[in-house]
Amino acid sequence: MTVFEEIAHTSKSRAPLNGWLVASGFVVALVLAPVVALGFIAARGSGELWPHLIRYVLPTAIVDTATLLIGTGSLAAFIGVGTAWLVTAHRFPGRGLLEVALLLPLAVPTYIMAYATIDLMHPLGPIQTAIRAVLGIASPADFRLPDLRTMWGAILIFGFVLYPYVYLATRAMFLMQSACVIDVARTLGAGRPAAFFRVALPLARPAIAVGTSLVMMEALNDLGASDILGVRTLTVSIYSTWVNNSSLGGAAQIALVMLAVVLGLIALERWARRHQRFNTQAQRSRRIAPSPLTGIAAFGAILFCAAPILFGFLFPGLYLLKEAAKVIARDGIAPHLLREAATTVTVASIATVVTVGLGLILAYTARLVRGPLPPFLVRAGSIGYAIPGTVLAVGLLVPLAGFDNAIDGVMRQWFGVSTGLLLSGTGFALIYAYAVRFLAISTGGVESGFLKIAPSLDAAARNLGETSSGVIRRVHIPLLRPALGGAALLVFVDAMKELSATLLLRPFGFETLATHVYSEASRGTYEDGSVAALLIVLVGLIPVALLARASQVPHAEGVRTAGRISSEA
Structure with a gap:
């Protein structure tokens, strides 16, 4: 083979690789376009509204946001770490059931939890009515609990719904810790509490930091619960500035402040665990032997683990079930609710197919092409999960409107026909937002599936004449079906629950x-929304069941799974 023939052969063999890199670069450009556009919108200013925002809106929004994040993160960390240690290191009645049931609040979106809890805790609601009946008090004026529409009420609701993020990550880390470490601490004179605070807890700090950061970002992204509870966060301020004041520039400026908060949270989390390293030998690790609890200690453990399940899932779930049954018995299932359910499933399904497809492109490029660029593209493509839905919505308007205006200008000039808005204000905008927001879930799921496929299969297929596209089509996709199905399910459920971006786009x-x-909930007619809320919760139970099943693997496999979960987080 001559030199020229070898160069031509090398260029031809690298062409598919370059094609996958270009496709991945296009995916990342779609993700970053809203962020870049957000800067342009904010730079144009908001006219006379900006001084008003600086003086009256931003100070309250920043203080409320910081208070909500700190309070929610602290409460979720306390519940998540405490329950994770109890079910991992101790044995008490009902431990196996509680270990799985502690995941259930993940099925309840925060805005549904807020809407159900407010109705439950209303002065004329069932809880306060029962308390007054026990105390022999007739009038609500003589006895009423504090109103939940306050900051402390929001912290309680967010903490009881979002703590499973900390619970999952921390329990995985506790599973990775070898019993030898605890045994050494015990032989040196440390009791069980001292071994927890001085050994197990410091080793679990990376997982706690990851879980708490996820809790804070979920709380920051929330719009419905914060608005219902009267907490004026940055997310609520963006929505009210855009919708009520009709100021896209002002909303973009607040969104930039909010984006800075998100990046600050990510930087703080990474800085906090910059020197922390943890390794274990999975084959030699021995799970911490659970110590039995009896008497008051066992009762306290049961109560501590059951409380977040009761308040975060069971009570609101039973309330939704009761109210939905009443509405269906009285009015049946309204036709408009069936249309809304069909619309939700259709849009979420399309968004799921698009998101999983884009995630497959990024993950396969990282497997196929060597070098630092593919991992960077994967990380850049996953940044959308850290961008709140309101920020995404504001940033999407400019690129979509620019495309619409360009097409409309060309059609007017060439054919004298106006095309109007093709993408803005349509279902495409929603699908775009969902894909950017949940691409990290899709990419992570597909990457974990690729890790289980030996590279030798790729080499064998290529030696048999398959191209890179043929390998993924005929070898990888059949083997990736479980991973693709899991990722699709998570994306679908999250798309069904997404509220912030949906309201704005x-x-x-x-x-x-x-x-x-x-x-x-905004109108105060909570019972009329119970059927829709119950449907969302029931669908949300599907990924929770999968997570629960994954957590009940044998210990050796469990340690490896826990390590993968913690490293991916």
């Missing part, structure tokens, strides 16, 4: 189950 007259619940 939905077309006129477009309603999903999430927006229906929010609209009823």
Whole structure:
């Protein structure tokens, strides 16, 4: 083979690789476009509104946001770490059931939890009515509990719903810790409490930091619960500035402040664990032997683990079930609710296919192409999960409107026909937002599936004449079906629950189950939104069941799974 023939052969063999890199670069450009556009919108200013925002809106929004994040993160960390240690290191009645049931609050979106809890805790609601009946008090004026529409009420609701993020990550880290470490501490004179605080807890700090950061970002992204509870966070301020004041520039400026908060949280989390390293030999590790608890100690452990399940899932779930049964018995299932359910499933399904497809491109490029660029593209493509839905919505308007205006200008000039808005204010905008927001879930799921496929299969297929596209089509996709199915399920459920971006980008007259619940809660007609809320919770139980099943693997496999979960987080 001559030199020229070898160069031509090398260029031809690298062409598919370059094609995958270009496709991944296009995916990342789609993700980063809203962030870049956000800067342009904010730079144009908001006219006379900005001084008003600086003086009256931003100070309250920043203080409320910081208070909510610190309070929610602290409460979620306390519940998550405490329950994770109890079910890992101790044995008491009902431990196996509680270990799985502690995941259930993940199925309840924060805005549904807020809407159900407010109705439950209303002065005329069932809880306060029962308390007055026990105390022999007739009038609500003589006895009433504090109103939940306060900051402390929001912290309680967010903490009881979001703590499973800390619980999952911390329990995984506790599973990785060898019993030898605890045994050494015990032989040196440390009791069980001292071994926990001086050995197990410091070793679990990376997982606690990751879980707490996820809790804070979820709380920051929330719009429905914060608005219902009267907490004026940055997310609520963006929504009210855009919708009520009709100021896109002002909303973009607040969104930039919010984006800075998100980046600050990520930087703080990484800085806090910059020197922390933890290694274990999975084959030689021995799980911490659970110590038995009896008497008051066992009762306290049961109560501590059961409380977040009761308040974070069971009570609101039973309330939704009761109210939904009443509404269906009285009015049946309204036709508009069926249309909204069909709309929700359709949009979420399309968004799931798109998101999983884009995640497959990024993950396969990282497997196929060597060098630092593919891992960077994967990380850049996953940044959308850290961007709140309101920020994404504001940033999407400019690129979509620019595309619409360009097409409209060309059609007017060439054919004298106006095309109007093709993408803005349509379902495409929602699908775009969902894909950017949940691409990290899809990419992470597909990457974990690729780790289980030996590289030798790729080499064998290539030696048999398959191209890179043929390998993924005929070898990888059949083997990736479980991973693709899991990622698709998680994306679908998250898309069904997404509220912030849906409220800001939905077309006129477009309603999903999430927006229906929010609209009823905003009007105070909680019972009318119970059927839609119950449907969302029931769908949310599917990924929780999968997580619970994954957590009940044998210990050796469990240690490896726990390590993978912690490293991916």
